[in-house]
Amino acid sequence: MKVFKRPSLTPLAGVDTDAALAEARKLIGRRIEQPARRAFLQRSLTLGGLSLLSGCSISDNATVEAALLRISRFNDAAQAWLFDPDKLAPTYPDSMITRPFPFNAYYGEDEIREVAEAGYRLEVTGLVADKRSWTLADLRAMPQQDQVTRHICVEGWSAIGKWGGIPFADFLRRIGADTSAKYVGFKCADDYYTSIDMPTALHPQTLLTLTYDGQPLPPKYGFPMKLRMPTKLGYKNPKHIRAIFVTNTYPGGYWEDQGYNWFGGS
Ligand SMILES: Nc1nc2c(c(=O)[nH]1)N[C@H]1C(S)=C(S)[C@@H](COP(=O)(O)O)O[C@H]1N2
Ligand SMILES: [Mo]
Numbered sequence: 001m002k003v004f005k006r007p008s009l010t011p012l013a014g015v016d017t018d019a020a021l022a023e024a025r026k027l028i029g030r031r032i033e034q035p036a037r038r039a040f041l042q043r044s045l046t047l048g049g050l051s052l053l054s055g056c057s058i059s060d061n062a063t064v065e066a067a068l069l070r071i072s073r074f075n076d077a078a079q080a081w082l083f084d085p086d087k088l089a090p091t092y093p094d095s096m097i098t099r100p101f102p103f104n105a106y107y108g109e110d111e112i113r114e115v116a117e118a119g120y121r122l123e124v125t126g127l128v129a130d131k132r133s134w135t136l137a138d139l140r141a142m143p144q145q146d147q148v149t150r151h152i153c154v155e156g157w158s159a160i161g162k163w164g165g166i167p168f169a170d171f172l173r174r175i176g177a178d179t180s181a182k183y184v185g186f187k188c189a190d191d192y193y194t195s196i197d198m199p200t201a202l203h204p205q206t207l208l209t210l211t212y213d214g215q216p217l218p219p220k221y222g223f224p225m226k227l228r229m230p231t232k233l234g235y236k237n238p239k240h241i242r243a244i245f246v247t248n249t250y251p252g253g254y255w256e257d258q259g260y261n262w263f264g265g266s
Pocket of ligand 2: 152154234
């Protein structure tokens with residue numbers, strides 16, 4: 001049985017929705033530079049979208065205000081790249097790493113999944129030429145890269161961390177993935193799952209990470225593997241990955257299937 005930590009969106013009672021949305025649109029207008037993008041976001045903004053963007057379930061005027069405040073505090077630079085598919089996400093010096101880096105999952109820290117290295121195999125299926133599974137040693141033998149980037153969670157926090165691993169585009173090429181396919185899906189050892197669009201999978205900053213801060217990824221950050229995408233919100237970054245598949249059939253995701261935006265970033 002699944003335990004959902006976050007409340008689902010509640011119906012609106014006593015909320016001046018028109019005023020709230022007008023205010024949110026103003027906010028977006030001020031913050032997004034390109035007119036076409038701004039117009040699109042302003043047109044497509046709904047109260048549900050507002051609550052997804054802010055991680056608040058909107059139940060009264062006070063939470064609408066809290067949601068707006070959270071969005072308005074959203075770092076300007078982060079927002080510029082989050083909504084722009086052509087830009088690279090900012091990177092930071094090691095001195096800016098958030099210590100300790102926060103833990104988050106749909107369960108508490110007392111239930112962190114311990115995946116054993118012995119016997120671990122990464123399964124690869126779907127539209128790929130080479131469906132052999134991978135040991136961690138196989139993965140560590142591929143060329144690795146580091147990134148120090150900001151992770152943004154819809155619950156209203158962000159933190160800078162340092163991850164190392166295989167550029168995911170290299171991995172996809174190595175397994176002969178059909179890169180004209182629409183989706184890459186992920187199944188995790190804790191029953192979490194998510195999926196991303198192929199352009200994001202091929203983005204130069206998308207890494208199949210095996211390390212955190214120079215050490216093997218600890219269990220709380222997703223041992224043995226987390227897909228790290230600084231262009232996507234936290235819930236799109238799967239930890240404890242046990243299977244990767246390439247497909248044209250929409251795979252959804254743990255939070256996405258409960259109403260979180262599937263794109264979840266740029
Ligand atoms: N397998 C798995 N991956 C997951 C989650 C989860 O519950 N299970 N939570 C997601 C969310 S909402 C966030 S914010 C990040 C948290 O990563 P961290 O613990 O390294 O900060 O993991 C994401 N990936
Ligand atoms: Mo998150």
